[in-house]
Amino acid sequence: MAFTASLFTSCNNNTKTNNDMETSNNLKADMIFPKGDKLENNNFSGTAWLQMLVTNQEAFDMTIGNVTFESGVRNSWHSHPGGQILLCTDGTGYYQEKGKPIQILNKGDVVEILPNVVHWHGATPDSEFTHIAISTKIGLGPAVWLAPVTDEEYNSLKK
Template identity: 55%
Template sequence: MKYLLNTNLACLLLLLYSCNCTPVDRNSKAENTSIIFPKGDKNTNQNFKGEVWVKSLVETDSLNETAVGNVTFAPGARSNWHIHPAGQILLVIDGVGYYQEKGKSKVILRKGDVIKCPQNLAHWHGASPDTAFVQVAITSRKNGPTVWLQAVTEKEYKD
């Protein structure tokens, strides 16, 4: 009987330890997020403002002209205006972000949203000022590479 009690106690302690149970601060502003794809490498080109990380998930090749990438924007980071000659699809994975097409109002994006960017239409996307934003970008290179335009102004970003 004593052996059974010790075994049950040991199993309970092992279960609790494996849960890594820690108290949760309900007042904390930390987000409960889970990583689906790696964050990737920090962007170093001038096509983005702020800290942006890119992880290529699918490269284009002779059999497939579609590229897929995971893009993580730090709060306030965003792309320049740009055009995709064959369009683009954005899958919002986490956070709060913005998407805007030239001549239209900015759209707020949240986890689970999907954006279909029309071909040859100038647009930009990025994180809200206080929340990181993660997207999977699906881009066909069928009609040519992305055409990068001017930076998004502070007024455009804030409006």
């Protein structure tokens, strides 16, 4: 019994000590998945990271990735022929469908995006934002990327 209590206390102490430390694989102690690699494309307005979690597209007809947006960063308008699901895991973000107002996203929110709905998502101006992006029925085709979200569109919530 004393050994179990000692082991439990030891594990808890290590967790508290490492909460603010970053590990070599780009994973902070409070993160579920690694941040991944910086995205190098024109579909994001600034720095974002991607860690693919499920890539066996043929077996599952989906991809699942952990996406982190630096504060103020958003992706371009786009759609998914098979739809997309976002599981918000950290920070505060925005989501907007074409012709509708911006929605604020918080940790624990789930967004179900129907096939071919034009939308964008990203971080708020003052918070990094992380979500799990599940692209479904990818056999129907890849994401269709459109125009960048303008500053006026991004800032329209403030009006």
